[in-house]
Amino acid sequence: EHGHVIAAIAPPAERELRQQLATKLDQRDAELFEKTLQMLKSLPELGVLLQVERELPQLIRQVYVGKGTDLFADQEQESWQLAEYRLRKVLTEFAQSGRSTYQGRLFAQDALQGFLFVDLCASKYDVVLMNPPFGLAPPEGFEYIRNAYPNSYTELLATFVERGYQLSRGMVGAITSRAFMMATRLSEWRKNILVGNLQLLADLGENIMDDAFVEAAAYVID
Numbered sequence: 001e002h003g004h005v006i007a008a009i010a011p012p013a014e015r016e017l018r019q020q021l022a023t024k025l026d027q028r029d030a031e032l033f034e035k036t037l038q039m040l041k042s043l044p045e046l047g048v049l050l051q052v053e054r055e056l057p058q059l060i061r062q063v064y065v066g067k068g069t070d071l072f073a074d075q076e077q078e079s080w081q082l083a084e085y086r087l088r089k090v091l092t093e094f095a096q097s098g099r100s101t102y103q104g105r106l107f108a109q110d111a112l113q114g115f116l117f118v119d120l121c122a123s124k125y126d127v128v129l130m131n132p133p134f135g136l137a138p139p140e141g142f143e144y145i146r147n148a149y150p151n152s153y154t155e156l157l158a159t160f161v162e163r164g165y166q167l168s169r170g171m172v173g174a175i176t177s178r179a180f181m182m183a184t185r186l187s188e189w190r191k192n193i194l195v196g197n198l199q200l201l202a203d204l205g206e207n208i209m210d211d212a213f214v215e216a217a218a219y220v221i222d
Helices: 015-022 027-049 052-066 073-097 102-121 139-148 156-167 184-194
Strands: 125-130 167-179 197-206 217-222
Touching: 015 027, 015 073, 015 102, 015 217, 027 052, 027 073, 027 102, 027 139, 027 156, 052 073, 073 102, 073 217, 156 167, 156 184
Parallel strands: 125 167
Antiparallel strands: 167 217, 197 217
């Protein structure tokens, strides 16, 4: 029985295997496969903060329609679903082929994991729960986070809560440092995320989270 854990791992980088797989694909599917892997290359640094669902429609337009052409959202979703089905089928066959090497099987499995991550970010959730990291973003992902989350990039816990809010169609629950309550740099974030949406707040104080020497708070937004 397979679990439902999706890891934010780097997409496979083996050039020869990517070229070998491309020969089994339609030209446009091969182009989308390559562009999708490029889009996912920063997954280890960004994880779920990578806004895949915002970048994917642009890739679909570039590959299947042409630059500068608009598609309706339902057409983009249908294009992705059909292409993803074809890519998954070829990757699965590639992994199961009797001629596939161990490296080839790992390549296919890592690529399939990337498509699972795309699906995760393209979905909406009734409940999002988190105990996110806090502090500044790592240098490798700082520029992306600053551009994608201009109101919260100075504090990772706020960035993750904002991302959870984007992915939620219901409630977001978090236990974090209580610093978000007072930080002046998060004033716009509080206006956009907390004001009017905060349903519950418990100011918990010290010695709540293991090995985290901060005062904690637990809260729910809707």
